[in-house]
Amino acid sequence: MxxxxxxxxxxxxxxxxxxxxxxxxxxxxxxxxxxxxxxxxxxxxxxxxxxxxxxxxxxxGCGPSPCKTSVCQDLLDLYLASGNTSVAPCTDFFSFACGNINRTGSPFQALAEENKRRVRRILETPGSWRLAPGEEKAFEFYNSCMNMSAIEAAGASPFRQVIEELGGWSIFGNWTPLDFNQTLSLLMSQYGHFPFFRAYLKPLPTPPYLPVIQIDQPELDVLLKQKQEPNYAQILREYLSYLNRLVTLLGGDPTKVGNDASYSLFINSQLNQFLRPGEQQQAQGKVFEMVTIDQLQRVAPAIDWLSCLQATFAPMSLSPSYCVAVHDLEYLKNMSQLIEKDLMKHRDFLQSHIIFGLVKTLSPALDSQFQEAHRSLSQKVGELTGRPPMPVHPRWMTCVEKTEAFFEPTLATLFIKETFKPSTHSAAMELFTTIKDTFISHLHTVPWMDRETRAEAQDRLTQLQVKMGPSEWALKPDPARQEYDDVQLGPSFLQTFLSCIRSRQARVIQGFLQPFSSHRWQVLPWGLKASYSIPDHVMVFPAGLLQPPFFHPGYPRAVNFGAAGSIMARELLHIFDQLLLPGGCPACDTRDLQKALLCLERLYAALPSPKGTSFNVSRTLLEDAADAGALAIALKAYKKRLVLFRGETILPNLDLSPRQLFFRSYAQVMCRDPSTQDPQDIRSPPTLRVHGPLSDSPAFTRHFRCPQGALLNPPSRCQLW
The missing domain is CATH 1.20.5 (Single alpha-helices involved in coiled-coils or other helix-helix interfaces)
Known part of the structure; x- marks a missing residue:
């Protein structure tokens, strides 16, 4: 209502x-x-x-899925072949990952050989490439190098012609002695041979990083130090037998070479006594010193330094006031006195010593009997001294190495086109960016670093440039540099070889005569060593390194982060090595820093060294710190990546979780025979490079369920980085 x-x-x-x-x-x-x-x-x-x-x-997800692609299968085969899963990983992870390394060889060595095979495939298929004018000479050189029948048919005749150009040889009875410094100038400029010292162009390792002529110790063929070699007399007999063999191959009378060979051995032995190890130079704070050519002339007057260097580095304009970097002035002084004392009395013997050394330099272009004679000497001396003998390379590998050296601009471009696709570049840049960003965010956890130093370190990392794979010179080479107009092919392979030596030297000098530009130094694309340019603040990871078994876009992320990621992190950490040195970071908490460094030394000292090896923990400390920090940063970056992206994969039939696969891949990088460790190596033996960082990682203990008391589960850990 x-x-x-x-x-x-x-x-x-x-x-x-x-x-x-x-x-x-x-x-x-x-x-x-x-x-x-x-x-x-x-x-x-x-x-x-x-x-x-x-x-x-x-x-x-539904658990990690197995990667069944061909590249993953190849990686799986490598891991199964190199590892020994019967070993407990918490007790000896190096043997767990690398126990069969004597059979499979070092992954770095295997990758280096594979990169050479890739270059070989390029050189043996010239029709597959679009070549600029003149570039076909690289392929013609390789073919000539591989034509051993023609080289052996020529015999020693091409080298005897070289001897005539140097004034002849008393053993042949046709010696017209040239002035000693005239001979030395010819050796350095025309034949690439440096019998008493080395001279090369290279930027200085300290500010202002300008290119300069550097004078260094020679690379002697056989190291003879009488008091340090228990089989010294036998080594001398083997070397005398080798020199007699050379004279026979050259067509001379070996019965006339006794005094000449003995004098050559004397020169070799004396020069060895003058050599100073590189680490001793560093310990004395004299890696190099700048002197003028005139000052050098007064210290070592036996050498006409201005004429020899001018001939070698023409068209550079040198003068007595030109400064050069000398790495061991005392060696040059002693070397000069030795030459002065014996030059007037034994000029013919000195000529023999020079010719014997020149045979070794030019042996790749000579009859294979010359190379076989030197390999035999190397093997016998290795047996007497306990040093590893010179590896025996197949002919194709020698020819690839020489073609790479002489025709680097052409082969660098072709190698990049063959091996480094855009997808590989993108994946590698993505990996590096994740590693770098993780390192930047990780810096706030470094206990000894003060706020200002941390901010400076973050800025340096933010501003760092990276060249992933090729540098600009490899992607866009100068066409004029590739014409090789100065390379003359024939009539003998030795003459071709010498023409290439001179052409390469001319290119190097022309490059240094150009106005200084950033990142002018070059990293070979088939190389395996990452490099950092201090003046340019640029880091380069060559294409040759970013290959299986260390990296591939189709690998499980655990593999890429554990192998290539740890390599990248290690290179980033080395930028800050100076902070760890005494007085390198005055504003930092020195007490905390020294405590962390001492902790790391004790951690490594507590680990057993492989039999037959010894190392100095204090000498390897910077490398140990980089190894331990690299593992921590790479693992942190890997975890970050898993949070952002789903779908991790693993290697089938390996019985490893993704985190375990990460650690396995980290160790795989270090796999090599510990007995091949160079006593002068500034890095720890490979077993310690694996066990040190892993024992400092709580995550490793957790994911492999290591019991208390296991070798890789110590009671305390360090935090340096």
Missing amino acids: WTEQASGSGTRRRRERSPEEELHTAQDGWWQMTFRALRTLLLFSIILGLSLLLWGYVFQ
Whole structure:
């Protein structure tokens, strides 16, 4: 029933409800509230369920899936061949990962050989490439190098012609002695041979990093130090036999060479006594010193330094006031006195010594009997001294190495096209960026680093440039540099070889005569060593390194982060080596820093060294610190990547989780025979490079469930980086 009620000048109508209607309305409201509550609860449940499902999908998935591609199968075969899974990983992870390394060889060595095979395939398929004018000479050189029948047919005649150009040889009976410094100039400039010292162009390792002529110790053929070699007399007999063999191969009378050979051995032995190890130079703070050519002339007057260097580095304009970098002035002084003392009495013997050394330099272009004679000497001396003999390379490998050296601009470009696809470049840049960003964020956890130093370190990392794979010179080579107009092919392979030596030297000099530009130094694309240019603040990871078994876009992320990622992190850490040296970080907490360094020394000292090896913990400390820090940063970056991206894969039939595969891949980088460790190596033996960082990683202990007391689960750990 509707009623009307007055309200001012207007009226409004109101409908009165019955009790039954009001009860029904109340019930509707209760049901609506209940429905809304249930709907909210259902929505919340759906959201929660989806969140849990998403969490499981992203973080857990259905478990990692096996990678069954061909590249993963090849990697699996390598891991199965090199590892020894019967060894407990918490006790000896090096043997677990590398126990059969004597059979399989070092992964670095295997990769270096594979890169040479890639270059070989390029050189043996010239029709597959679009070549600029003149570049076909690289392929012609390689073919000539491989034509051993023609080289052996020529015999020693091409080298005897070289001897005539040097004034002849008394053993041949046709010697017209040239001035000693004239001979030395010819050796250095025309034949690439440096019998008493080395001279080369290279930027200085300290500010202002300008290119300069550097004078260094020679690379002597046989190291003869009488008091340090228990089989010294036998070594002398083997070397005399080798020199007699050379004379026979050259067509001379070996019965006339006795005094000449003995004098050559005397020169070799004396020069060895003058050599100073590189680490001794560093310990004395004299890696090099700058002197003028005139000052050098006064210290070592037996050498006409201005004429010899001018001939070698023409068209550079040198003068007595030109400064050169000398790495061991005392050696040059002693070498000069030796030559002065014996030059007047034994000029013919000195000529023999020079010719014997020149045979070794030019042996790749000579009859294979010359190379076989030197390999035999190396093997016998190795047996007498306990040193590893010179490796025996197949002919194709020697020819690839020489073609790489002489025709580097052409082969660098072709190698990049063959091996470093855009997808590889993108994946490698993505990996490096993750490693670098993780390192930047990781710096705030470094306990000994003060706020200002941390900010400076973060800025340096942020501003760092990286060249992944090729440098600009390899991608866009100068066409004029590739014409090789100065390379003359033939008539003998030795003459071709010498022409290439001179052409390469001319290119190097022309490059240094150009206005100084950033990043002018070059990293060979088939090389395996990452490099950092201090003046340019540029880091280069060559294409040859970013290859299986260290990196591939199709690998499980655990492999790429454990292998290539740890290599990248190690190079980044080396940028800050100076901070770890005494006085290198005055504002840092020195007490905390020294405590962490001492902790790391003790950690490594507590680990057993491989039999037959010894190392100085204090000498390897910077490398040990980089190894331990690299593993921690690479692992942190890997975890970060897993959070952002789903779908991790593993290697089938290896019975390793993704985290375990990460550690396995880290160790694989270090796999090599510990007995091949160079006593002068500034890095720890490979077993310690594996066990040191792993024993400092709580994550390794957790993922391999290492019990208390196991070698790689020590009671305490360090935190340096």
